[in-house]
Amino acid sequence: MRYVISRLWSLCLVFVVSSFVVFSGMYLVPGSPENFLVQGRTVSPEVLASIRVQYSLDDPFLTRYWNWLTSAVQGDFGRSLTTRQDVSNLLAARLPTTLFLTLYAGVLVVVFGIGLGVIAGTREGVFEKIVVFGSNLGFAVPTFFAALLLMAVFGGALGWFPVTGSGSGFGGRLFHLTLPAVALSLPSLAVVARITRTSVREESGSDHVLMAVARGVPRRLVLWRHTVRNSLLPVTTVIGTHLAALLASAFVIEYAFTLDGIGALLVDAVHRQDFAVVQAIALILVVAFGLINLAVDLLYAVIDPRIRLGKAA
Known part of the structure; x- marks a missing residue:
């Protein structure tokens, strides 16, 4: 406490x-x-x-x-200088799209980033090389270019997903925001997969893991209790940083896919010098960064109890 x-x-x-x-x-x-x-x-x-x-x-x-x-x-951010509307109403209409997009991309980063990293860190061969190559490629490709590429291939050529609008309802938003979420998550997913692979590899050669294997502890138990759990500290730091960055960089994707999120609203407010809107969105980003960092700190204490004990002391 x-x-x-x-x-x-x-x-x-x-x-x-x-x-x-x-x-x-x-x-x-x-x-x-x-x-x-x-x-x-x-x-x-x-x-x-x-x-x-x-x-x-x-x-x-x-x-x-x-x-x-x-x-x-109290939720009152003043009135917009351009539209004369309450800033709170403008944010309430656009914030759900940005939150859904960011959470969707965050889930992709956590699930596929950690999953691919753990598999690549525990298995050598072709799959590991594919993950390493894919992580380098995903980190090198700019987000805006990835958005255009996904739109051209999966939206235009194949016609699998829509390339405009955010949809309505949970199913509609999930369908419409799939391509934007993938484009937004690619750089962070690549970094998380690479860091997870490296961390798992280093932890696999640690003394306590080798001792557990020598004592005959089942391999699956050694993997999840000793290797993966102890390798999550650096991975958690990277995930927390990139999840916060997703919210800040969502405006690029919102602009590319013409989404009605707060990122597009921020760009428009900066161009029009709408001070009240810019201040409100900047404050929301600060709060989001702070809450994510708090969640990361608390997750540290769950993964490694020595952290909270050391802070308490």
Whole structure:
């Protein structure tokens, strides 16, 4: 419990510092909300003053930050400068697509990355060489190019999957987002498979594994209890990093497949200088990164109890 509490306190501190950076960073870019709203037109000082009052631009900086943070915690991210809609409503309409796409790609990374890595690490021969070659190829191919290739082959030539839209319902989303999820997961899947193979190989030659084999422990038990479990620490670190990166890089896939996710919304908001939307999406990404890192830390403690005992001490 002490280990969990310490990680939660660290996460809260990261959230506060990151939110301050996100909020203050918007004031470092050229332009301001009132200049964007007037679009270069000449307006009276009264109109300009009313705009500043509406967006609380005359308040002290720390007051503006505190009001924005407390509202964001309650789910209120303000109003979009371009559409005049609540940012929360814009995010609520687009966030499910991004979450489904990211989770779908994450499942592919975990299942196939670890599975292929374990098989390649325990078996020598043609399959291992195929996994090594495939991991090098998957890591080298850019995500956008992989998306175009999958669209041309499986969407255009074969016609197996749709190449536009996110579908509706669980089955429809699963069908429509298969190609985007595969394209998004390829680089991370390749890295996880390669790291898993290397880690399993190194753990297979460790003293406690060799001792278990010498004592006659069944091979399957040695593989899963001693080899695979102890090799998961570095793999967990890589998976946590890449799962967080999936959410950040999803905008490339959303743009290629014309999906209505927050990645495409972020690109559009940056082009239009929609400060409220950019701040909200940046804060969501920070929270997602923090929660994933927390899950990785807790998973460390499950895999190796010495970690939580050491932190507690």
